[in-house]
Amino acid sequence: MxxxxxxxxxxxxxxxxxxxxxxxxxxxxxxxxxxxxxxxxxxxxxxxxxxxxxxxxxxxxxxxxxxxxxxxxxxxxxxxxxxxxxxxxxxxxxxxxSHRFYAMACTGGYALGCYDLGTLYWTGQGVPVSWPTGQSYYERACGMRHADACREVAYIYGRAMGVARDYQRMAALLRQACDLGNSTACQEMVDPVGAATRADAEEGTGTSGSGGAQAGQGGAPVIVVGMPEPQFQDLVQRFRRDTRTYAQTALARDLASGGVTLSCQQIATLMQTSAIDSTRVQLGTTLWPRAVDPQNFYLLPQALEYEGSRTLLRQQTGH
Missing domain, CATH: 1.25.40.10 (Tetratricopeptide repeat domain)
Structure with missing residues (x-):
């Protein structure tokens, strides 16, 4: 070693x-x-x-x-x-x-590995976009009592993402997610039809609840550009120059108050300049209002390591 x-x-x-x-x-x-x-x-x-x-x-x-x-x-x-x-x-x-290790974890019975593998297929990261394959891994994780995965599958059925729309199944899956500790699902299960309708209205066609792939016509992922890439790379270096929590959160506040616009992918990248999950949550919460593509919010929780951090980010951003 x-x-x-x-x-x-x-x-x-x-x-x-x-x-x-x-x-x-x-x-x-x-x-x-x-x-x-x-x-x-x-x-x-x-x-x-x-x-x-x-x-x-x-x-x-x-x-x-x-x-x-x-x-x-x-x-x-x-x-x-x-x-x-x-x-x-x-x-x-x-x-x-990532795919190889997630697959090993999933095959070995670790629910979060199945969930992450599902997200790779759902969003087309390193593999061709495949909603059926993504759904199968989300369902596998849900069967292993992974709350977020159950909520993902709920929205797949509630929003007819490659399957027939089924509000009853959505409601049952939201209840399951709630019982497993997803507080957002507890609110949504009261009115699953309304939750699915709001998601459609806010995000357009093509994403599942909190982690699906944004899609346009024919289900192809849509790439949204926020800050021009040269400026953004300079910004990334500014965040990496001083990775203390105080320095990074102060910079994020300055950007947010200054009216900067960012894509969700760019916000996720800035979150990952910190090695500490709690700091990442603060950065995501502060910069989220400046997102030009709120339908891609699912990218922000993916920048976090722990489920508790993901839940906190959703609570603080109203998801």
């Missing part, structure tokens, strides 16, 4: 964190390398998010990879996720690798 326990100890010794939390991260890493592969993802998360040790994407990737090789499906899903992100997450950006 390129990085081992000695490197972990050095990183812990130089990190400005509480000794107790740092020791917990070290214990997870030691357990991971000792064969407790279920602990690898927890150690990887600590290094990726910087919650208890100094951020190290390379070390996080090593821990995720070690856990996945040992059969921990949560680690496999994490490998898929970091391969899907912008460069700088410890591995090269590769949608084919």
């Amino acid at each position: 390129a990085l081992g326990i000695s490197a972990l100890v050095i990183a812990l010794a130089t990190a400005s964190v509480s000794p107790a939390s740092a020791q917990e991260a070290l214990a997870d890493a030691q357990a991971c390398y000792a064969g407790r592969f279920d602990r690898c993802a927890f150690a990887g998360d600590a290094y990726h998010e910087g919650t208890s040790v100094a951020v190290s994407f390379e070390m996080a990737a090593q821990l995720y990879r070690y856990g996945c090789n040992g059969g921990d499906m949560r680690s496999c899903r994490a490998m898929g996720w970091i391969h899907q992100q912008s460069p700088g997450h410890g591995v090269p950006t590769s949608l084919s690798e």
